[in-house]
Amino acid sequence: MTTTRWLAEYAWLPERAAPTPEVLIETVNGRITAVTPLSPGGPPDAGVDVLADAVRLPGVTLPGLANTHSHAFHRALRGHTHGGRGDFWSWRDQMYAVTAHLNPDSYLALARAVYAEMALAGITCVGEFHYLHHGAGGTPYDDPNAMSAALVEAAAHAGIRLTLLDTCYLTATVDGQPLTGSQLRFGDGDALRWADRVSAFTPDGRHARLGAAIHSVRAVPAEQLATVAGWAHRRDAPLHVHLSEQPAENDACRAVHGRTPTGLLADHGVLGPATTAVHATHPTSGDVGLLGESRTGVCLCPTTERDLADGIGPARRMADAGIPLSLGSDSHAVIDPFEEARAVELDERLRTRKRGHFAPAELLHAASAAGHAALGWTDAGRIAVGGRADLVTVRLDSVRTAGVAPAGLWFAAGAADVTQVVVDGRVLVRDGHHLTVDVPQELADAMAEVTGG
Numbered sequence: 001m002t003t004t005r006w007l008a009e010y011a012w013l014p015e016r017a018a019p020t021p022e023v024l025i026e027t028v029n030g031r032i033t034a035v036t037p038l039s040p041g042g043p044p045d046a047g048v049d050v051l052a053d054a055v056r057l058p059g060v061t062l063p064g065l066a067n068t069h070s071h072a073f074h075r076a077l078r079g080h081t082h083g084g085r086g087d088f089w090s091w092r093d094q095m096y097a098v099t100a101h102l103n104p105d106s107y108l109a110l111a112r113a114v115y116a117e118m119a120l121a122g123i124t125c126v127g128e129f130h131y132l133h134h135g136a137g138g139t140p141y142d143d144p145n146a147m148s149a150a151l152v153e154a155a156a157h158a159g160i161r162l163t164l165l166d167t168c169y170l171t172a173t174v175d176g177q178p179l180t181g182s183q184l185r186f187g188d189g190d191a192l193r194w195a196d197r198v199s200a201f202t203p204d205g206r207h208a209r210l211g212a213a214i215h216s217v218r219a220v221p222a223e224q225l226a227t228v229a230g231w232a233h234r235r236d237a238p239l240h241v242h243l244s245e246q247p248a249e250n251d252a253c254r255a256v257h258g259r260t261p262t263g264l265l266a267d268h269g270v271l272g273p274a275t276t277a278v279h280a281t282h283p284t285s286g287d288v289g290l291l292g293e294s295r296t297g298v299c300l301c302p303t304t305e306r307d308l309a310d311g312i313g314p315a316r317r318m319a320d321a322g323i324p325l326s327l328g329s330d331s332h333a334v335i336d337p338f339e340e341a342r343a344v345e346l347d348e349r350l351r352t353r354k355r356g357h358f359a360p361a362e363l364l365h366a367a368s369a370a371g372h373a374a375l376g377w378t379d380a381g382r383i384a385v386g387g388r389a390d391l392v393t394v395r396l397d398s399v400r401t402a403g404v405a406p407a408g409l410w411f412a413a414g415a416a417d418v419t420q421v422v423v424d425g426r427v428l429v430r431d432g433h434h435l436t437v438d439v440p441q442e443l444a445d446a447m448a449e450v451t452g453g
């Protein structure tokens with residue numbers, strides 16, 4: 001057992017409104033074993049000797065950040081879809097076109113690069129909302145979980161933890177139209193067959209765990225929702241679902257089922273503390289009540305929601321209703337947890353023309369502990385004894401952050417200001433460089449492969 005000592009210039013400790021100066025953090029075998037603020041009062045008894053071998057972390061050290069909602073392959077659309085007109089639905093057609101180039105080998109290469117990009121941004125855990133299961137025309141690969149295995153391997157290469165949210169995707173519309181074209185690769189036929197396939201998969205590696213997802217009320221018929229939810233509940237696994245990203249989904253659900261998507265999910269036992277609704281951009285006040293009473297979480301994806309002109313979710317109202325909020329980069333138009341977090345506050349300002357809705361510590365909590373919990377890693381996202389040794393250090397001497405008050409980093413810093421990332425005690429990023437993946441090169445190669453460029 002080797003103890004590693006880290007001396008953080010500032011560390012953001014749980015329940016603190018701002019970072020604490022001069023904190024000694026000790027880690028053993030991937031766990032935090034001691035957290036000691038050195039001032040006031042100076043070093044602990046063993047003082048000088050303890051500090052002599054400590055690794056200094058200039059700047060603010062945060063707990064590991066969680067990217068609660070990802071579709072890794074959407075990264076290929078970055079920079080290709082933002083300039084034109086259109087909406088979520090036309091963007092979706094472009095996204096489907098990328099899938100034609102993906103197989104287990106190309107998806108491994110792409111996801112490895114994307115997850116390594118996340119690591120550079122301070123993300124130590126990702127929730128992959130995975131629905132691209134099968135080969136052309138929906139024909140299963142020899143291993144029906146080959147695409148899942150590729151994602152698990154990609155996260156291992158990139159050095160971050162992954163919750164594979166295996167997604168049930170059966171129909172094209174709320175009224176049950178069948179999948180067509182690119183969507184055929186997403187489908188398993190029915191929820192029982194989805195469950196059989198997923199149950200046969202065991203992620204390879206301690207960095208990965210399995211969860212479930214319902215793509216949306218568009219994609220899983222009402223009478224099959226409970227099958228997916230039951231699978232997750234029996235395994236005590238996280239359950240995620242896209243919810244009310246678009247008003248059109250609400251309208252269609254009301255027309256077919258006579259209730260909102262949230263109401264439908266509630267009726268079929270989908271809501272609860274292990275469930276995370278992704279987006280929840282257009283909930284009714286009744287929906288917010290249902291989500292809050294059931295302690296269902298909501299994952300906001302502000303940079304994607306703005307890119308796709310979805311709207312602004314009622315973040316403060318949801319938080320006040322008792323809904324835990326987490327954050328995801330979703331389509332990866334941007335991979336920057338700082339940008340996602342500040343957008344939660346700044347979007348509320350635009351809507352209300354008032355400032356000060358979320359304290360910086362609340363933004364940190366959404367980006368770290370709440371996100372990890374939504375992905376089933378309840379022992380991560382806090383710099384506290386017993387927690388996973390994830391440490392994300394943000395510099396305070398860049399052109400963006402020079403002179404910034406430590407607690408103000410959420411409004412000034414970006415992914416490029418992350419200098420060091422430790423995941424489960426292992427240094428993954430040092431001096432802003434990933435230690436095992438040439439991220440820009442691998443991203444370029446992977447994107448060329450899947451966009452035919």
Ligand SMILES: [Zn+2]
Pocket residue numbers: 069071129242278330331
């Ligand atoms: Zn999504």
